Amino acid sequence: MKASAPKPKWSDVSAMSSTTKSYWAQWDSLLIQDGVLCRKWENGRGDRCHLQIVVPKAKVPEVLQLYHSGCSGGHLGVKRTLLKIRERFYWVHCRDYVEDWCRKCTSCAAVKGPQIRSRGALKLYNVGAPWERIAINVAGPFPETESGNKYFMVVMDYFTKWPEFFAIPNQEASTVADKLVHEVFCRFRDSQRSRKEF
Known part of the structure; x- marks a missing residue:
């Protein structure tokens, strides 16, 4: 892409990782601006378009830390954290990473408590006489x-x-x-x- 090369053939990327294939499928939405790989993103209505920085996998924890756990994050839930991140950044399976980060956040877990409270299974007991059970x-x-x-x-x-x-x-x-x-x-x-x- 830096050398303005054409889009690689499917046969060149078919054996590569799912992440690479996902970026290959989005080739027309990707561009390099000031030496940084970006992605053109349109909202669902198609009336707004902006650039998202494509984040390398090694930098994903830093972005998650900043936008969820950092000073500007505020330990928001998955939906709001995802909206904030998507305003500026993109990476493949972003939602999965955000969900996993929010689920493992100890501060959020301490406030919310257990999400699923276990309950005993309801059973039918047969009783044939008074004071048997x-x-x-x-x-x-x-x-x-x-x-x-x-x-x-x-x-x-x-x-x-x-x-x-x-x-x-x-x-x-x-x-x-x-x-x-x-x-x-x-x-x-x-x-x-x-x-x-x-």
């Missing part, structure tokens, strides 16, 4: 009562949907287990036994 949930802390309780423990029977509510001082395993044994298992043990005998 129960659900336990602890809610709180709430304002402390006069007796020192700050939490609610809810126990529900899967079969009958019968709920039991208990006020507890903390959500430690020993407290929950003690309440289950003395307030649930002992109370409903007799009903289970009589049902089996029947």
Whole structure:
């Protein structure tokens, strides 16, 4: 291109990298200005055209650092970082590089937190009798009562949907287990036994 040579033949570039082939396909949009390789870029409507500097692969991290993590970057998201970069620069697979950079940015990750929160898979449980399977949930802390309780423990029977509510001082395993044994298992043990005998 510097020597004003014609566009190479496909056979000359077919064995080269995908990046080289991409630039070959854009040959008519590329030009050298003041010794710098540039690309003519038109917006989607075709009413605006400007030059983008073609960035060598070794310089891509510097551009990403400047436009995303630097003083003028402001840790913008993928879309806005990409728009800012495309105003002046171009390289093949630019979007992929920006997405990867933003995903690996520790400052952005610290602010946003995990993007995908794992949830337990929903399952269907077959239950054939009362108190065969129960659900336990602890809610709180709430304002402390006069007796020192700050939490609610809810126990529900899967079969009958019968709920039991208990006020507890903390959500430690020993407290929950003690309440289950003395307030649930002992109370409903007799009903289970009589049902089996029947």
